[in-house]
Amino acid sequence: MAEGDPLIRFDWLLARLDMLAMRTLEHVWLTVLAVGIGFAISFALALVIRRQRRTFSPITAGAAVVYTIPSLALFAILVPITGRTLLSAVIALVGYTLFILVRNIVAALDGVPAEVRESATAMGYSSWARLWRIELPLALPVIVAGLRIATVTTIGLVTVAALIGIGGLGFLIENGLRQFFPTLYIAGAVLSVALAVLADALFVVLQRLATPWARARAAT
Amino acid sequence: MSELIGWLLDPANWSGRDAIPVRLAEHVLLSGGALAIGLALALPLALYIGHTGRGAFVAINLANLGRAVPSYALLVILFGVFATSARDPLVFTNGPTLLAMVALAVPPIVTNAYTGLRDVDRDVVEAARGVGMGGWQVLRRVELPLAMPVIMAGLRIATVQVIATAALGAIIGGGGLGRYIIQGIARFDNPRLVAGALMIALLAIGADLLLGWLQRRLAVGSRAGEPGEPHGLPISLPTESRRA
């Protein structure tokens, strides 16, 4: 970077909008992948826990240990095992979401009032039908809140994952730092913040959409 | 695995600027310093709004903000700002890191202190006031002890967060155990990489366990941990998300 250059060269950025878009989309894709897989696994684990309460402690403790490990360290530890690949990144990212989502889903399902569950069973709903038609819709607001945290967290983590070479906005940061090019690394940083904030806002909207019956009650 | 042990035993790694004790000390000092500053800033604020109940708006939005901003991004932005103004490399590498760490430590402390104090049974507070305790005494003798588990949980989250951010500081050229990881990546030196990672992981887990133990010791009455926590297990409650 030459003396006298402005900190951020917007012209440089404007000339490369498609590259920025590509990295952003890469970032989004990685986030969606990680949260998606994380949610699926967490959901399965939550169902196991609901069947056998005793598994709650060990499962949560395990997830907690992973969660406590700083992301940089976790990504690094995986490198000699699964290489500098998408797999390593996904394993770590999914691992982080588990702590948030397993507890979240269990709490969400536990939050369904007992009399509603009892009524559903007594009406003649099978366990699966009851889960799908009664418990999940009622648990949805809490689950969406959990997904909000998980998604925003993951967006931040994906930026770090770039260090093991999987792209995304972290790639811009890494490159920018390496080349001492503030425009690039600040652009990368700002975009990832913007993405996180946007995702957060999106989920706030989703949360509101998930409960039409609460809005009806508020209206009366 | 054997390579890892080899690396750890290699005396070359125990002397000089890049020595294990040096990096460890850097990491711990940086983290400790950030926490101290963070506590100094956050705690008075948190205690005030928690005790009086005013400023809920602040507490909630601080939590949201702290959660949404990726720490790595914050670090880099601050670096950009510092790098253009500061000349001394020590400043513009550790400066942003310290600042980012403080910034990220404050939200969990504030939010948890606020929630913890607010959740204290109102009847107990009223009883205390009824006995003739002034505001400050109520805070010190009643609210704080009862809110301690939740406040400690916030401190645990902040600590782990700070250690993680310190690790990231190495990316912008700062010190600490993160250096080993960065070097390991650059040089394709896996033992170095893993050693650094393991040390950071152990440091984080260790700090968490230690604070968890402290949390249980400080808990008043029969509570073995904070509400909602599996009985007796040292897990911090994520009222905050983890940032990078």
Next chain:
Amino acid sequence: MPTSVYGALVQTAATVEFRNVTKRYDGRSKVRAEGETPGAVNDLSLIVPAGKVCVLVGPSGCGKTTSLKMVNRLIEPTSGQILIDGQDVAAEDPVALRRRIGYVIQQVGLFPHQTIADNVATVPRLLGWPGQRIAARTDELLALVGLEPDAYRGRYPAQLSGGERQRVGVARALAADPPLLLMDEPFGAVDPIVRERLQDELLRLQEQLAKTILFVTHDVDEAIKMGDLMAVMAAGGALAQVGTPAEVLAQPASEFVTRFVGADRGLKRLSLRRVRDLELLPATAARPGDDAAEAGQRAASDEVGYLLLVDAQDRPIGWLRARDIPLDGPLSADAAVPMSPLLAEHATLKDALSMMLAADVMAGIVVDPAGRALGLLTVEQIARTLRDG
């Protein structure tokens, strides 16, 4: 046989039989999230005839709710059998079984995320009824429980009051026209005024639908009011007595039952009889404008010593004391003394007695729904029914 709006033949009410049903809970107490330890049941044998309301009543922990829940297999018995129309419920798939049994609980348990219409339509949907039939049936049921279909169909449970929600609960239970209805303290969560109204409505519905209903309550008065049959259970889950409310009140089978029904069981029995069950005393009556002398003569020979003034439609106006009757000329209503209480024919003896005591009189005038005087009822008469049983 009752039929629905579609004219289809509706299932007849079912008989329920408990045969030596026992439920034991092991040392580990199964405390559920709802907060109550379920009671054990000890060798319960009971037959509930079709179309009757059988009330399981007893103190908390006596196993009445547990017994109820074993019928639709929310709880499985440790031993013994439960038969519906002669068929062991254990032999059937629980899910299919529950779709044939209506279930109403105290907290109602409506699905908060569904509209009232969707809630009511739950079982018909599970059974795969066609959409039109479901919609018609839903409206029919809402009207049946006293909720205007157009107004309530699209609302959500949170927008309804407690009483309205329980009405929906009953509608939901009746949706697929089950032959058996299980009700667990259904009116326990509403205030006494609403409770009375709901009880009356259920009785009215039952008159129309004639279902077999198993009703659990801890309230003896509710049991007496609602039940054709009363099964009193004691702590530990044993059956203390079974019989009609009149039988149980008149002849309690044990010390426990005597204590449980209450020291005022005599008065409680009064609530089982109605004014129209008794023979009323004729009142000496006259209309304003009648010949006073003639009326005065008749009043003199009357034991009560009063003359009842009625209007042209035989509706009571007031009493005239014998000595206030003029010796000649037409009668007028001016000197009439205000009314003793007007008692409805269908009022319970208990309510009639209450009214008379409150008005501090020895007799009340019984009127028909149009207000016409039918005769007199005295406190003495009521006391006599208590003595004579």
